[in-house]
Amino acid sequence: xxxxxxxxxxxxxxxxxxxxxxxxxxxxxxxxxxxxxxxxxxxxxxxxxxxxxxxxxxxxxxxxxxxxxxxxxxxxxxxxxxxxxxxxxxxxxxxxxxxxxxxxxxxxxxxxxxxxxxxxxxxxxxxxxxxxxxxxxxxxxxxxxxxxxxxxxxxxxxxxxxxxxxxxxxxxxxxxxxxxxxxxxxxxxxxxxxxxxxxxxxxxxxxxxxxxxxxxxxxxxxxxxxxxxxxxxxxxxxxxxxxxxxxxxx
Numbered sequence: 001x002x003x004x005x006x007x008x009x010x011x012x013x014x015x016x017x018x019x020x021x022x023x024x025x026x027x028x029x030x031x032x033x034x035x036x037x038x039x040x041x042x043x044x045x046x047x048x049x050x051x052x053x054x055x056x057x058x059x060x061x062x063x064x065x066x067x068x069x070x071x072x073x074x075x076x077x078x079x080x081x082x083x084x085x086x087x088x089x090x091x092x093x094x095x096x097x098x099x100x101x102x103x104x105x106x107x108x109x110x111x112x113x114x115x116x117x118x119x120x121x122x123x124x125x126x127x128x129x130x131x132x133x134x135x136x137x138x139x140x141x142x143x144x145x146x147x148x149x150x151x152x153x154x155x156x157x158x159x160x161x162x163x164x165x166x167x168x169x170x171x172x173x174x175x176x177x178x179x180x181x182x183x184x185x186x187x188x189x190x191x192x193x194x195x196x197x198x199x200x201x202x203x204x205x206x207x208x209x210x211x212x213x214x215x216x217x218x219x220x221x222x223x224x225x226x227x228x229x230x231x232x233x234x235x236x237x238x239x240x241x242x243x244x245x246x247x248x249x250x
Contacts, residue, residue: 033076118166172226
């Protein structure tokens with residue numbers, strides 16, 4: 001891109017760059033969605049594996065096609081996410097200093113890791129138990145058949161919820177860094193947090209003790225991890241005045 005004499009890009013140049021990066025992101029998403037559509041049967045088998053032989057049905061002529069398109073774009077968004085994320089960072093990063101870039105990349109890496117861990121945990125552990133619970137209601141006169149659009153919507157929202165829930169330690173760290181919460185506050189209110197986790201597990205998971213424990217244990221682990229993150233943030237903030245005093249004394 002052409003820059004002004006001071007080295008800064010003009011508004012029109014920024015808009016031009018934004019248009020290019022949006023076009024690249026849209027192209028990556030579309031290409032990934034088309035590729036996913038060509039593999040939609042394999043993707044559907046992947047998300048229906050926990051059903052253990054249950055059937056998907058559609059009730060209207062276009063519903064199967066609409067559901068496959070939804071699934072293809074969802075899978076395409078996952079495949080294209082590195083390209084889209086790179087385009088966003090490449091557009092925004094020139095405005096930040098090197099230290100700020102490192103901080104943003106660190107936080108972003110934490111978000112991606114925790115989100116992926118939440119989705120993987122949901123898919124491997126919680127979601128199969130949830131589906132098995134619902135399948136228990138099937139009898140000889142009551143066959144388990146899930147509407148494809150409803151199942152895909154449930155699958156996506158269920159895993160997204162776990163991905164966001166696993167951001168808890170990072171959220172605590174951000175709140176602690178901003179001075180809105182303290183590790184002492186979190187430790188003192190641990191019993192109330194545990195009660196809230198049990199209520200959350202009771203709502204999200206089927207009403208059996210095993211499923212609720214499977215959900216509560218990682219939440220409790222995330223809560224304790226959040227306390228550690230806040231403690232680390234507090235120690236860094238405590239060191240800053242001391243280091244400033246040493247520099248001033250020199």
